[in-house]
Amino acid sequence: MRVLIPSPLHDYTHAPRVDANGDTLGALLDDLDRQFPGIRFRMVDEQGQIRRHMRCFIGGVQIFSLAHALDGADEVLFVQALSGG
């Protein structure tokens, strides 16, 4: 499926949209990390929590759990919530 990558992570993907697969959001992130080593840990912490300023949307709904099933999804949007100076 297509995955939107936020600009702070383009150093890894060199593209704003990439293809990745998985039955769950966690599996999709694993696939991203296989393709772009290191990217997963910058998005998800060691306790399996999506990082504070990282947002994930599927079908217009924000997803918080890596166990979320991706049945039927054709696009996953990762968005960076910027703050600070």
Added chain:
Amino acid sequence: MASAHPVLLVATRKGAWLLHGDTGRQHWRLDGPHFLGQIINHLVLDPRNGRTLLAAVSTGHLGPTLFRSADLGASWQEAARPPAFATTADGSGRSVKHTFWLEPGPASEPEVWYAGTSPQGLFRSADGGDTWAPFSCLNDDPTFREWMGTEQDGTPDGPKLHSIQIDPRDPQHLYIAMSGGGVHESTDGGRSFTPLLDGLAVVEGFDRNTPTFHDPHCVRLCPTLPDRLYQQNHCGIYRLDRPATTWQRIGDNMPAEVGDIGFPLVLHPRDPDTLWVFPMNGDTVWPRTSPDGKPAAYRSRNGGASWQRQDHGLPAEQAWWTVKRQAMCADTEATLGLYVGTTSGELWASRDEGDSWQCLARHLPEIYALSIGYPQT
């Protein structure tokens, strides 16, 4: 062989810079930015090989990582496994916010590095900084977790483990410091740590026997006299000569109008009686600025028995910056050079052991850390 040309490694809130000096330290070439916009908490050149450069990198919005370079920053490679706490099934585990302190291991272990993180954690790499693993009981031990306090108890950008000091005679003997959480010693290679707090003051009203309430800002072990430690902490400047376990407050010998509050502490690499501090205003709400807006280093030549003010060349007034705990360092030249990075992005240097100062650079981002390296040629 090691170069005679020093490189000053500058870690800032918004990137890293390298200043390449000439043999006489008269001219410096500024190289950067590297990692523009990313938070660099520490940038260290491995003194054992003069080649491996490690950078602790994070942003306000992404997870933390480390980068390595073998060509002085011409190219960078991300660590395959950056420091991360153990994963717990019940979600009670912690997550590393950033790596704060990078410490090369002893000469006898040329691929070993240690890292201290925020929140407080101790990590070790045995492959030159490529992969990292939690080190010692300290990270998950319930007693230490209690001593570390909460996020609210830490420094404004998070509680941190720092000042990893390794006895050059014995790699099994090391010290660490936690803000908050106090100073601790291990004699068994990190399998266990013991608090080392006797004689240290804490803020009035707190119990000095509780490690949580101790805030060591910077601890340094004398390389040529490893039984001697110096400490700048939240309440003063101290010295400890082992095997004694009670710290002596040498900051009482500072001028009363300046006091002995500050963050950095720099040792002479060959003379255990010579050290420098850079005091700040710790009154009332803790402005963390130069006292009276007049920045100065203070040097002791006698282990802290007396101090001399060193401000020649520094701004004489209305300079309200300060110097963070990692933002002052020394080189290893015969007449020692000192370097200070300020919260206002200025770099100051002295080629005469602090007697006079010159500004090397202005308008950099807030400087978090400085270190000196001598690249292998």
